[in-house]
Amino acid sequence: MRRIITDTQICHGKAHVEGTRIPVHIVLDLLAGGETCENILQAYPHLTEKDIQACLKYAARLATEEVVYESMVAA
Incomplete structure (x- = not known):
């Protein structure tokens, strides 16, 4: 599921599609x-x-509480 990430600098830290601001x-x-x-x-x-x-x-x-959050921290 690497396509879905979180980054505190993008989309206010909400899960989004990697490489986009969607x-x-x-x-x-x-x-x-x-x-x-x-x-x-x-x-x-x-x-x-x-x-x-x-x-x-x-x-x-x-929905089944199995999400693993992958977070990126901006340098």
């Missing part, structure tokens, strides 16, 4: 609202299908 909750909200992966990828061209899958996996693990 928080996981944005992707999940779009999916929950009925958006298709195709539409999300068109709206956010920096995302990949694997990024969307990683967001879903992150949410599933969070």
Whole structure:
């Protein structure tokens, strides 16, 4: 799940897709609202299908309290 990280300097420390400033909750909200992966990828061209899958996996693990937070500290 390395695609999902936290960094205190990006997105106020919220989980986001690595290499972007797109928080996981944005992707999940779009999916929950009925958006298709195709539409999300068109709206956010920096995302990949694997990024969307990683967001879903992150949410599933969070729901079962199995999330391991990977944090990066800016130098």
